[in-house]
Amino acid sequence: RLDAYFGRQVARPCALQDLLQGYADASGRAPAKSSLGYPQAGTPLVPASGSHDATAKTFSLSLEQMVPATPGQTDKKPMHIPLSLALFGENGGKIEPASVEGAEYTGEVLHLIGRTQTAVLHGIGSRPVVSINRSFSAPINLHLDQSPADLALLARHETDHFARWQALTDLALPNLLKAARDAREGKAIACEQTSIDALLHAAADESLEPAFRAQALALPSESDISRELGSNNDPDAIHAGRQAVMKQIADRGIAIFTGLFEKMTTPGDFSPDAKSAGRRALRNAALTYLSYVENGPARAKAAFDAANNMTERLHALTVLAHRFPESGEAIAALSTFRDDFVENALVIDKWFSVQATIPGPSALDRVRRLMESPLFKRTNPNRVRALVGTFAFTNPTGFGRADGEGYRFLAREILDIDQRNPQLAARILTSMRSWRSLEPVRAGLARAALTEIEQAPALSTDVRDIVERTLKG
Incomplete structure (x- = not known):
């Protein structure tokens, strides 16, 4: 779709409207509604719900779009929102509808153009698990209630990496929110086994790129949890809850993380290529989780000493400083890092930042x-x-x-x-x-x-x- 834009704009100034017109020419669609998101402030909220009729073999997907009023713009117009869509059966296989009515559906993309719309997908014999906004096809906030079992199925079988990552995140976040609340109230913290198993399955899935697996293992941050809680936040409880969840994941997946730490080693000279970078990221993620299982600085210190690149060395230093700040290994590593890079201002900035973020x-x-x-x-x-x-x-x-x-x-x-x-x-x-x-x-x-x-x-x-x-x- 960008070919038309680049071909037209050679050696001439261009504007946003030129890019939109390029998309319109390639897709055969007028750009008016799809470009409303530029002059109209606010991110659309799209609540979605689905229901299956086994007798009629249909799946009805109800969608709504709304944009909260903003200063100077109280009357928001409905936009054209393209939603990449897929249905999955209980065995994880994709289900293709025989036909769709109530909305345009082309190339696995359902087009939401009104404020409310119900699309009826025919030929759906069993209740499907729906995946909406795959590949982040539209910049929206999607609200779709899905059970942990449905999210776990998507986390295992979705072929779209964004949607798969989103399913893993949607599984983890409620557990982290509950952990923060339980920590504040002095209750025992327990992460749902469904969430842990789905995350570990992704970590061990060799069909997935290491970079994706590393990203999946990076749980929502404490600031993410705080934002989702919204009010009455206790930073200590949020931290304690998240640490407890990570410990439970680490305990359950010790064999997986030990294997990844060894297997994702990148021998030889440092290479900045994407594949090597992904392997380093996954190895670093494994090191983080192993620090919760082993509860000692030895592995991180050995990784620090053996590292031949800044990515692995800085991460090992961070694990040492954040997990075992008073240990002799952490103190020695911080001193060595400072002395090795004292003439490099940017790296010394990192040295300061690592210590500024030590929790507690x-x-x-x-x-x-x-x-x-x-x-x-x-x-x-x-x-x-x-x-x-x-x-x-x-x-x-x-x-x-x-x-x-x-x-x-x-x-x-x-x-x-x-x-x-x-x-x-x-x-x-x-x-x-x-x-x-x-x-x-x-x-x-x-x-x-x-x-x-x-x-x-x-x-x-x-x-x-x-x-x-x-x-x-």
Whole structure:
């Protein structure tokens, strides 16, 4: 479809409308509705539900599209949303409908063009498991309730890698949300076996590329969990719950992870090609999980010492620092890494960032000590971003410690940085934008820190704009 666009635009200026016209010419469709997403703000929400009629051998798929009102745009028009679609039987095989009515269906793509639409797929003898928006065919938020069993089937048999990854994520996320809630209430944490088995099946599936398997093993992050919970968030509980789930996956899959760690070794000289990069990523993922099973730094230290490339060496260092920060192995590796790359500013930035993200309330004391290092320069924006910015943005348990000291620390640092670099100060301050989603005590402490910044004299325009908008919500 891009051929028409590139052929037409040789040696001449182009605009977005030219690209849209190229797609229209190739597809035979007018670009009007499909291009509404550019001038019309907001991401469409598409609720979907399905029902199977065994007697009529039909599967009805009901779809709706809505875009929340935004400033200056209260009346949103329906858009043309192409949804790549597939149905799977209970044995994992794809089911092709004999015909479809109620919506255009061509090339396994169902076209949603109205606010509500029901597509009836004929020739469906048994209840199918539906996969919608495969390959992320449309930039939407899809809401489709599916059972763990249905998601597990997609996680094992979907041939579209995006949809397969999405199924694994949709299996894992509810378990992580429940784990966070249970951790906060002091309850035992248990991840559903269906989710664990599906993830381990993907990890061991040699028909899948190593890069995909590595991505699948990267569970939703603590910030993802916090965003899904939405409010009353306790960073310590979220961290504890996620750690417990990872431990259960690691315990169940120790043989798989041990095998992957050995098999995904890339012998010889370093190569940046995609295949080698994927193998390194999967080996690193296996190392992470094995650190939960073995509960000791020996394997990670050996990996650090043996690494002949930055990807594996930095990951091994991260495992050592994050999982075993007080061990002799971690201390030695951090010292060696610093000494080996002391003349390389970008790598030393990584050295600071690894330590800034060590979980737990003691991280703040470590950050303060690092700020006294001769390698830390307050006048170097990249170094400040690597340590202070990384701490505020990506260390929820350290920055969001229960006594509020992390917020007070940031307030003082913002006021100091603002005197030299208002843009950097304003950027780092955006780490506080989600303060309202915290549990009440932390939210109050975060608000107090923001108020301290707001009330400071001689505040830059950049920082004042951010702090006022953050407090206003």
